[in-house]
Amino acid sequence: MDSEETKRPIGIFDSGMGGLTVLRECVKIMGNEDYIFYGDSFNAPYGVKSxxxxxxxxxxxxQRFLKKNVKAIVIACNTATSASASRLRKEYPE
Known part of the structure; x- marks a missing residue:
């Protein structure tokens, strides 16, 4: 990975604030990384949605994260993972 790549942040999102525990663990393990966290409290809970x-x-x-030039995205929401992760991986293989 070149130095420009290593400077890019990692995006983490959840339907609320529970994903902050995932962010905390990432910081413990990879403290030298920069992070962007998005907690979608406005649309929570996801579990009642289709x-x-x-x-x-x-x-x-x-798409917001990609505009911020993230190098990786972590879905820290079980509902979002089961409903969209495989489809998003196909659409955004990079």
Whole structure:
């Protein structure tokens, strides 16, 4: 990885603030990284939404992160993971 790549942040998102525990663990393990956290409290809870709704919300967050030039995205939400992770991986293989 070149130095420009290593300077890019890692994006972490959750449907609320529970993903802060994931962020905390990432910082413990990879403290030299920069992070962007997005807690979508406005649309929480995701568990009562349809799979398509959760996918659309997740995709918007992924697009925000990509505009911030993140090098990786962590979905710290079980509902978003089950509803959208495989589809998002296909759409954004990079």
């Amino acid at each position: 799979t398509e709704q959760v996918y659309r919300l997740s995709k918007k967050i992924v």
